[in-house]
Amino acid sequence: MSGEDRFEVGYALAQKKQKSFVQPSLVEHARSRGIDMVCIDLDKPLVEQGPFDAILHKLSGKEWHKELEEYEKKHPDVIIIDSPDAIERLHNRISMLQAVSDLQVGDEQETFGIPKQSVMDRADCLGDLKAMSGLKFPVIAKPLVADGSAKSHAMSLIFNQEGLTKLKPPVVLQEFVNHGGVIFKVYVVGDYVKCVKRRSLPDVPEDELNRSEALCFSQISNMGSTQQCGASDYLQAELPPTKFVAELAKGLRENLGLRLFNFDLIRDSKAGNHYHVIDINYFPGYAKMPAYETVLTDFFLSLAKLKASSNTPVAN
Ligand SMILES: O=P(O)(O)O[C@@H]1[C@@H](OP(=O)(O)O)[C@H](OP(=O)(O)O)[C@H](O)[C@H](OP(=O)(O)O)[C@H]1OP(=O)(O)O
Ligand SMILES: Nc1ncnc2c1ncn2[C@@H]1O[C@H](COP(=O)(O)OP(=O)(O)O)[C@@H](O)[C@H]1O
Ligand SMILES: [Mg+2]
Ligand SMILES: [Mg+2]
Known part of the structure; x- marks a missing residue:
């Protein structure tokens, strides 16, 4: 987690998508359950931002894919939602x-x-x-x-x-x-x-x-x-x-x-x-989608759980 018990989700979306998806009701609900949604500044290099626990994106183009790759190299634990090749x-x-x-x-x-x-x-x-x-x-x-x-x-x-x-x-x-x-x-x-x-x-x-x-x-x-x-x-x-x-x-x-x-x-x-x-x-x-705020927040929490479990050393 980026802060104590918090999970930071960076989002990189076109303006229109940002407006329709990142509604105050989602941001508030997520925040109340330990998830912080942070807007990625597309005018700045991605590697200079964060650190994010997960990156949510709907952008295409080789430049963006390269930025994601670089970010992953610097932060191998980041969860990219979803893989650019799979989206392609x-x-x-x-x-x-x-x-x-x-x-x-x-x-x-x-x-x-x-x-x-x-x-x-x-x-x-x-x-x-x-x-x-x-x-x-x-x-x-x-x-x-x-x-x-x-x-x-x-x-x-x-x-x-x-x-x-x-x-x-x-x-x-x-x-x-x-x-x-x-x-x-x-x-x-x-x-x-x-x-x-x-x-x-x-x-x-x-x-x-x-x-x-x-x-x-x-x-x-x-x-x-x-x-x-x-x-x-x-x-x-x-x-x-x-x-x-x-x-x-x-x-x-x-x-x-x-x-x-x-x-x-x-x-x-x-x-x-x-x-x-x-x-x-x-x-x-x-x-x-009905109740999208709770559905998406539950999804982010499942990612947080996944990340926490992969970071927990296995006891001998
Ligand atoms: O704009 P919306 O909310 O209608 O969402 C679009 C989706 O509509 P839906 O929710 O399925 O009715 C829409 O779904 P359909 O193609 O209508 O089945 C697409 O997912 C669209 O994304 P893109 O233009 O294909 O990249 C989606 O557009 P973006 O919001 O991602 O631009
Ligand atoms: N094979 C098909 N038979 C009947 N209706 C179809 C078929 N393909 C598409 N449609 C109709 O056309 C609409 C748009 O096609 P779709 O492939 O979903 O494109 P888009 O990506 O623009 O949503 C569908 O929502 C459906 O109403
Ligand atoms: Mg379609
Ligand atoms: Mg369709």
Whole structure:
């Protein structure tokens, strides 16, 4: 601990993220339980700051990674949340979902996977039916890069080959799965798992399949849009079984080597016990999660415990 019985968490976040995550309610609650949250000054070298027991970050770029490495060299006991390499994997929509395909968790009732998808990395692929690798329309076109920029969230729902020609590669084409217009967001904070529901795109009925115009959208679950599903479908939707969600979350946490993330889960309308993981986000908007102050503080305390136990000499 940096001070007697206190645990210091340095945070390095973009302004917007800092405002949404580091709310006075979190800082106060954490402080009352022995956790001090300290803002890292991004205009000063990281090695000159602290010492921190843990560093919480959502910044990218080689410079930042180098700063973290240097800090770790100087303070080998620091806990970095999370490893830049592990986070990097989520910045590509193919490597991100590979972690789901590699998972070995099983459940007798529920099954899961990812939608069929294919990458189009060159403009000439988009006019080539073979490059579709057997994908069926409609498809969602997603920018391959998922780096948190507005551009990386710009999606379109495409109904035919003509719709593909307007895309800007590299994009991932992913089969659209009818899922009753409701998405489940599963928040992971270390061992803690919380599943909530949000509105999503409505199902595409059979008779709309040959509609020609593509539908563009962005961050649909955060919008009050008319393109979302109806209120009653949303209110009536049941959450997936808790045990299934917990096992999936644990498997992903271990496979990804990450402690702070959420993933988007949809339930296939055609097979009510089959789920698809469609997106994984590093350090999402936790302030929208119920009781985020206590959940995050409990997480920091678990890190403090871990650090204390690794510093305790083993008795002979
Ligand atoms: O801004 P918020 O609170 O909506 O959080 C965003 C998340 O929304 P959610 O909490 O899941 O509804 C959002 O999740 P989705 O992509 O909407 O599933 C991302 O995690 C986003 O980070 P980034 O832009 O991908 O780096 C998150 O953005 P940042 O806050 O990290 O910039
Ligand atoms: N394969 C899919 N089938 C059906 N709906 C999807 C699919 N992929 C994405 N969506 C919808 O599009 C939204 C945005 O896609 P997502 O991959 O989560 O991107 P982002 O990283 O911008 O959140 C999802 O929240 C969901 O509503
Ligand atoms: Mg998403
Ligand atoms: Mg995302």
